[in-house]
Every structure is written in structure tokens, then in C-alpha cells.
Amino acid sequence: MSESVIVVENLVKRYKELIALDHFNLDIKKGEIFGLLGPNGSGKTTTINCILALLKFDKGSISVFGEEMKPDSYELKSKIGVVMQNVAVFDELTVYENIDYFCGLYISDKKLRKQYVEEAIEFVDLGEFKKFYPKKLSGGLLRRLNIACGIVHKPELIFMDEPTVAVDPQSRNKILEGIVELNKMGATIIYTSHYMEEVEQICTRIAIMDKGKNLAIGTTDELKKMIKRNETISIEVLEIAENIISLIKELPHVYEVTYEEKMLKVLYSGGKHNLIRILDLLKNEGVSFGRVYSERPTLNDVFLEITGKELRD
Amino acid sequence: MFFHIYKYRLKALFYQKEEFFWNLIFPLILATCFFAAFSKITESTEGFSTIPVAVVLEETDGEKYFTEMMDALSESKDGEEAFFAVNYVAKEEAEALLEDKEVAGMIVLKEAKPSLIILENGMEQTMIKAVMDKYLQTMDVITGMIPAHLDKLEQVMEAVSDEASYIREQKLTDGNIDNIIDYFFALIAMTCLMGTSTGQVCITYIKANLSAIGLRKSISSAKRMTMILGDMAATYSLSALSNAALLIYLKYILKLNMGGSFLEIYAVTLVGSLIGISIGILIGSLPGVGEGAKMGINLCITLFSSFLSGLMMGGIKYLIEEYCPIINRINPASLISDALHSLNIYDDYAKYAQCMVIMVVMSAVLLTAGIVIARRETYDNI
Ligand SMILES: Nc1ncnc2c1ncn2[C@@H]1O[C@H](COP(=O)(O)OP(=O)(O)O)[C@@H](O)[C@H]1O
Ligand SMILES: [Mg+2]
Numbered sequence: 001m002s003e004s005v006i007v008v009e010n011l012v013k014r015y016k017e018l019i020a021l022d023h024f025n026l027d028i029k030k031g032e033i034f035g036l037l038g039p040n041g042s043g044k045t046t047t048i049n050c051i052l053a054l055l056k057f058d059k060g061s062i063s064v065f066g067e068e069m070k071p072d073s074y075e076l077k078s079k080i081g082v083v084m085q086n087v088a089v090f091d092e093l094t095v096y097e098n099i100d101y102f103c104g105l106y107i108s109d110k111k112l113r114k115q116y117v118e119e120a121i122e123f124v125d126l127g128e129f130k131k132f133y134p135k136k137l138s139g140g141l142l143r144r145l146n147i148a149c150g151i152v153h154k155p156e157l158i159f160m161d162e163p164t165v166a167v168d169p170q171s172r173n174k175i176l177e178g179i180v181e182l183n184k185m186g187a188t189i190i191y192t193s194h195y196m197e198e199v200e201q202i203c204t205r206i207a208i209m210d211k212g213k214n215l216a217i218g219t220t221d222e223l224k225k226m227i228k229r230n231e232t233i234s235i236e237v238l239e240i241a242e243n244i245i246s247l248i249k250e251l252p253h254v255y256e257v258t259y260e261e262k263m264l265k266v267l268y269s270g271g272k273h274n275l276i277r278i279l280d281l282l283k284n285e286g287v288s289f290g291r292v293y294s295e296r297p298t299l300n301d302v303f304l305e306i307t308g309k310e311l312r313d
Numbered sequence: 314m315f316f317h318i319y320k321y322r323l324k325a326l327f328y329q330k331e332e333f334f335w336n337l338i339f340p341l342i343l344a345t346c347f348f349a350a351f352s353k354i355t356e357s358t359e360g361f362s363t364i365p366v367a368v369v370l371e372e373t374d375g376e377k378y379f380t381e382m383m384d385a386l387s388e389s390k391d392g393e394e395a396f397f398a399v400n401y402v403a404k405e406e407a408e409a410l411l412e413d414k415e416v417a418g419m420i421v422l423k424e425a426k427p428s429l430i431i432l433e434n435g436m437e438q439t440m441i442k443a444v445m446d447k448y449l450q451t452m453d454v455i456t457g458m459i460p461a462h463l464d465k466l467e468q469v470m471e472a473v474s475d476e477a478s479y480i481r482e483q484k485l486t487d488g489n490i491d492n493i494i495d496y497f498f499a500l501i502a503m504t505c506l507m508g509t510s511t512g513q514v515c516i517t518y519i520k521a522n523l524s525a526i527g528l529r530k531s532i533s534s535a536k537r538m539t540m541i542l543g544d545m546a547a548t549y550s551l552s553a554l555s556n557a558a559l560l561i562y563l564k565y566i567l568k569l570n571m572g573g574s575f576l577e578i579y580a581v582t583l584v585g586s587l588i589g590i591s592i593g594i595l596i597g598s599l600p601g602v603g604e605g606a607k608m609g610i611n612l613c614i615t616l617f618s619s620f621l622s623g624l625m626m627g628g629i630k631y632l633i634e635e636y637c638p639i640i641n642r643i644n645p646a647s648l649i650s651d652a653l654h655s656l657n658i659y660d661d662y663a664k665y666a667q668c669m670v671i672m673v674v675m676s677a678v679l680l681t682a683g684i685v686i687a688r689r690e691t692y693d694n695i
Contacts, residue, residue: 049521074534084529088525092326093324104321105540108314149529150529
């Protein structure tokens, strides 16, 4: 596998009594879009702040591009871009000036800076709003400005901490597409979110975290394979006899059958032709049925099975 | 990089209309209020009146010249009022007189040297002080030059009464020795020390645990010191501008006579603002202290410093000078008002230079300490 960009080992971070990170481990490779998926308060932001040497931590080690990150590792910092959870722009400066300001903290050459700023504006599609002050921008546009300020200096490693919170669907899609594009241009991306769909959509690898612990790491498929459930088939049935339910339980790969509120729910742990088999069985037994749904597991199911609770709060 | 940060910070500061208002307009409004309030007082207290003093002779030796001089100044000449009304009394009685404000000051003569004790700082006290200084100075010169000269009494008398009439003259014509001006000096010192809060903001904008922008700056590859200095320079430029506006207003519109040239006074305010902002930067960078608490600390420093310099209650500075003079040497408000006073009353450039140098050195120390703390800090929580 390719080189590691970030290695976090046994990281422990306490806020007074509260243990925010509990022997947390990560190994992020070059070229990944790495997703940190976890509910609010699971420690995503804390992880990022520790990696960036903003927070003191109690135990463990962190290396970025093979080096220890310190507050004055300026060389290292120039390769990193961060889009934070909270919008951080100057209300007193226009869209263009804000982006130029933050670009200027990295790049001194005026011509290059102008080019980078223009490219960033184009990237987040804020061309029409260059002269606007942030107060005049909608939430989605403001988020896009926030992103532009974080990535304008073309960093190799980009942290994105919940960049889509409180964003309209249109802006959200634009942001997600943008992240994939940045990745295609060569940036390694660490993306945190509590929206599993987003993470599933764009991330090459995902770590599921809860209460400061890293519960599972892998690609979406790998994560889904980790759990028992592979397919859920739900069938509307008006009436069904107990002995038929017993028959269904005998079918290959079935591990759980429930019948509640005229809905028959069958959970499978694997197998390929589950739907045909069960529908055949129902026909043969003379059970009439209505609509049929077949669902593959989501990351939410993965989370549910690992932690015993829903990802959404 | 520095200029980039400076330029945008300056733009942001001009955009912040509130801040602009406070920095520029507020001191002018206060100055106008002071002026309106005091112009009535000055009218009613104009003219010279005899200054009552108590004199305590601790030793009988070497008092001759002194008492001769005091007696001479107590005589009314050419229809003018006498300069002093002298009471020769014992120490306890003198203290009682001073306490009851029967006399403006008490002079203790010991080993042929008079020392002045006062309880408040005003025009009369300044005048006594000036006469005593002249007396000592002349005595020093004369006794040093011609130790056994018989005529020296004459010379002392002459020098001192010249000084006395000069002072009296000034009081009548110029309004120069005038404690009303103290309030304007107070205003100038306060304007300078208002820099503490703007200095604090420079740090707020750099610290990751204090602002989202601070966080973004902290993770950038720009040196924190450059960012602090860039912001500070912009803040300082604004202070320099508002100082200039205040001085122009005082000198050319209210036509106050502050003594000294515009540039000399302006230099004091520039150094004063520097020390104010430096204090703010140091306080701002104290770890583990909340934003509100820091604002409180800054306000306390500003007010306490002004208080100790006697800007709210005269005389305190002189008490401190007697018991713990070091405070006056390092208290920013005292230094600012001393520098202005040395231009105004004493024309004392050595004192002026001393105050300025102390302020510059203190600013450098405070600023360095603040930057060192803020430069490499990581945080317990964000
Ligand atoms: N500054 C802080 N002081 C005390 N507790 C904190 C602080 N910041 C975060 N926490 C706690 O640490 C845990 C992890 O928070 P955080 O990293 O912000 O989670 P996430 O980003 O996943 O929502 C939460 O329980 C939160 O309440
Ligand atoms: Mg967070």
C-alpha cells in the first residue's frame, strides 16, 4: 500500500473528567478520502485538533507526513489545509478579500496568489459574489467561502470537519463533488461527518467512531461485510400462520424473522437468490402478499450493530 | 507577509464602525465635556491670591537664608498681593493646618534644605514647588561656586523672587500653571491606555481557543509573531490617528495651552499608545484566563494606573513619590502625565526623555513577554 500521511497511535485526550479520545488509532494513506463517521460528540473534531497540534493530548503519538507536528512546524503546516466546523471568515472583508487574506498567510508571491484566489473562487463557484460581504451570503454560500479559504493554497492534505452541516441540498452536492475533485487533483482528504450517506458516497475508507473509540475501519463494503446482516426483505402480508414463519426460518441464510403490523421482515446474513426463494415459498403455501422491499445494509445498520444504537440522534 | 496582514487588518478596523467611533470620536466628546465644565471654573478662579504655607524649622542652623527669603516673599510690593503667607509653627501644628486645608503646603527645613509636603496636587502646590526648587538650585550653585561669599544671600533672594514673579506672571497671563490642564492630560493618558483593549483583540484573533479565525490562523504556515505584529501595527496606526485627532482638537479648536510643541506632545501619546497596546497584548495572551476577565483586568489596569497617577484625586502621586517612588517610575499613566507636565510646566527635557525611555523599554518588555507566551501555545481545550 502507498505511504502513510497520518499515523495516530493510542491517542488519549481528556477534557478534565471526560475522556474524549480513548486509545484512538488511525492510519491514513496518501490519496485517500478518509471518512471519520460518528455521532455528535464522538470526538471527530477533537481528533483533528490533536493532529493539528492545536490541542494538548494526554497519551499517544501522532505523525503527519512522517513528522511530529508542533505549533511551529511551519513547513508541515504549509502542506495542510483545514475547513473547520465553524465558519471562520472576517465579516469586515469581502469574499475576495477573505480568500486573499488566508492565501496570503501561505503564499507571498502576488501573482501566484491572485491566480490561486481566482481558482479557489471558481472552484466553489462564488464568482458572482466576489464583492459581497459574508453577512450578505446565505448559509450554503458562506460554507463555500469557508471551504475556499481553507483550500486556496492548494494543500496536499485537507481536513474537512463537517463542511455540509446546515447546508441546502444544492450546495451540499456541490461541496461533495468539489471534495472528490480535490482528491482527483491529488489531495489526501480527511472528511468528518455524521451523515452516513455522504460518507458512503465519497469516502474511499471509513472509520466508525463512537465515544472517542475507533470501532471499525474499512471501505464501505468491508464495513458492511463485518456485520451479520447482509440483506433485509420486507413483505406486506395480511395474514400468515405460525408454521409458515417456521418454514421461512429454515430457508438458507435467514437468521431472524419478525411479523409485526402486517409486515413480514426477514433478515439474511448472506446468499444470492433470497428473494426468489421466499416468494416461491409464499406462493406454494398460498399466502397472498402485497408490496415487497429488499434492502442492503447501510452504514447506519453497521453502526447500529456495532454500538447497539442509531447513528442519528 | 507582514504588510499583507497589516493592510487587511487596517481595512477591517476601518470597516468596524463601532471601533472607529470609540477610538476617534469618544475622546473628542469627552474633551468637549471637560472643556464645557471647566471653562466656567477657570473664569471664577482667575487671578492670583496669596498662598498660605506652614514652615517647620527643624534645626536652628542654616535657616537664615531660607527665612529671609520666605519673609521677602511674604511682603506685598507695589500694591501686589504677597506671594506667600507664612506661618512658622511646630510640626504637629503644621500637619494639622495642612490637614484642615488652612495652608496649601508645609515646608520642613532640615539641614538647610526645605522639603515640601502636600496633600493635594494643584496650582498652588505647583507654585510652591517651583519656588522651592529654584531656591535649592540657586543655593547649590552658589555654595558650590563661592563657599564663603558674603553676598550670597542677595543672589539667592534675587533668583527666587524672580522665579516667584515669573510664576505669578504666568498664572495671570498665560493660565499655564493650571491644574485644569491635568484633566486633559488625564484624558490623553486614558485615550492612550484604551489601547489595552485593542491590544487584547490582536491576541484574540490569533488564539485558536478564542476565535474561529484564530484557529484558522494558528494552523496556517504564517509565523504567529508576524501575525501578531501585523495586527498590532494596524491597531497602532488607528491609535496614532485618533491621538492626532484628539491633540488637534485640544490644541487648535479648544485652543488649550498644553505647553510644548505639537510634535513633542504627539510623541508622548505615540509612546503612551504603544505601552497601552503592549499591556493589552500581554494580558490577552495570559493562558487560562477568560476573555471577559481579561477585559476586566485591562480596564482595572487603565483605571488604577490613572488613579495612582493622581488623575482622579490630586496629591496621590506625591504621596507615592514620597513613600514608594518606584510606582511612579513604572506606572504608565504617571509616566504619560509626567512627560506632558515636564513639557508644560518645567520645560524639563531630561525628565521628558526619562519618561519616554522608560515607556519604550517597558513596552518592549511587555510585548516580548506577550508574544513569547502566545507564540508556541497549544491548548487544553478549544
Ligand atoms: N473544550 C471542551 N471542553 C470540554 N469538553 C469538550 C470540549 N470540546 C469537546 N468536548 C467534549 O468532547 C467530546 C468530543 O467532542 P468533539 O470532538 O467536538 O465531537 P464531534 O466533533 O465528533 O462532534 C464531546 O463529548 C464534547 O462534549
Ligand atoms: Mg465536531
